[in-house]
Amino acid sequence: MKSRSFRITLVLLCFCSVPLFAQTPPPTARTEKVVQANTDAPPCPKIDIQSSSGKVLKDGQPAVFGASIAGGEAHITPTIVWSVSAGSILNGQGTRTINVDTTGAGQNREIVADLWVGGYAPECASQASTILKVIGPATKLDEFNDLTVEKENEKLAGAVNALSNTNDSVYLVAYAGRTNARGYAVTALRRMKTQLTTAGITADRIGTIDGGFREDPAYEIWIVPAGADAPKPSPTVDRREIIYPKTTPIKTVPPKKP
Numbered sequence: 001m002k003s004r005s006f007r008i009t010l011v012l013l014c015f016c017s018v019p020l021f022a023q024t025p026p027p028t029a030r031t032e033k034v035v036q037a038n039t040d041a042p043p044c045p046k047i048d049i050q051s052s053s054g055k056v057l058k059d060g061q062p063a064v065f066g067a068s069i070a071g072g073e074a075h076i077t078p079t080i081v082w083s084v085s086a087g088s089i090l091n092g093q094g095t096r097t098i099n100v101d102t103t104g105a106g107q108n109r110e111i112v113a114d115l116w117v118g119g120y121a122p123e124c125a126s127q128a129s130t131i132l133k134v135i136g137p138a139t140k141l142d143e144f145n146d147l148t149v150e151k152e153n154e155k156l157a158g159a160v161n162a163l164s165n166t167n168d169s170v171y172l173v174a175y176a177g178r179t180n181a182r183g184y185a186v187t188a189l190r191r192m193k194t195q196l197t198t199a200g201i202t203a204d205r206i207g208t209i210d211g212g213f214r215e216d217p218a219y220e221i222w223i224v225p226a227g228a229d230a231p232k233p234s235p236t237v238d239r240r241e242i243i244y245p246k247t248t249p250i251k252t253v254p255p256k257k258p
Contacts, residue, residue, distance in 0.1 A: 044124035045072030056133040059106030065113045067096040078119040085112040106136025138224040138231045146217045159221050160199045171207040173220040173233050182244045185210045213237035
């Protein structure tokens with residue numbers, strides 16, 4: 001009897017457990033959202049500016065800038081616009097190469113060339129720029145005749161101020177007068193150079209030029225950027241016309257013998 005009851009109970013348990021397992025849903029596979037890249041976007045070109053003139057030029061030397069446009073849609077003919085911050089575009093506007101006159105750019109010490117390219121998709125970069133260093137010419141800061149030492153030092157102080165916060169040099173040009181003694185200009189140059197070094201200008205930034213002769217003594221102070229040419233003197237009297245004043249020898253009287 002007990003054995004029969006046990007079998008009935010076991011059958012009931014098995015029967016009741018079947019719906020429990022049947023009601024459990026099978027695990028669903030995890031789905032991941034795949035984002036595909038937009039392959040319909042047009043390719044953008046790489047825009048750059050190259051200069052065949054090098055990185056540094058002297059004021060007045062010709063400069064050449066070229067546009068490098070690589071890639072992009074092959075069927076597009078781009079529109080090109082150039083601008084320069086100093087100097088002037090001689091020719092080539094609207095093309096990939098321009099020739100530039102750098103005259104006057106030395107005042108700013110550089111030329112910034114900008115390039116705009118049109119015709120490609122709006123999201124494409126359309127502008128590029130480059131900087132070309134320009135060495136300015138020597139500039140005359142002051143010119144004067146013979147002065148007192150105090151007034152002369154005031155002129156030299158102006159040169160010291162002009163050299164502050166730069167790597168420029170100062171050049172002194174001295175002209176002797178028609179009737180001055182031999183070595184007059186050289187003596188003046190030594191005096192002024194000493195004053196500049198006393199004011200803190202190192203000797204390697206000071207140039208001196210014996211400019212020859214003028215009717216009256218004259219002096220020039222020039223500021224010369226690093227890499228620029230030194231100033232050229234402008235005498236007005238030919239050296240061959242100069243007759244130095246004769247110096248009267250001092251006669252010495254020998255001491256009398258006792």
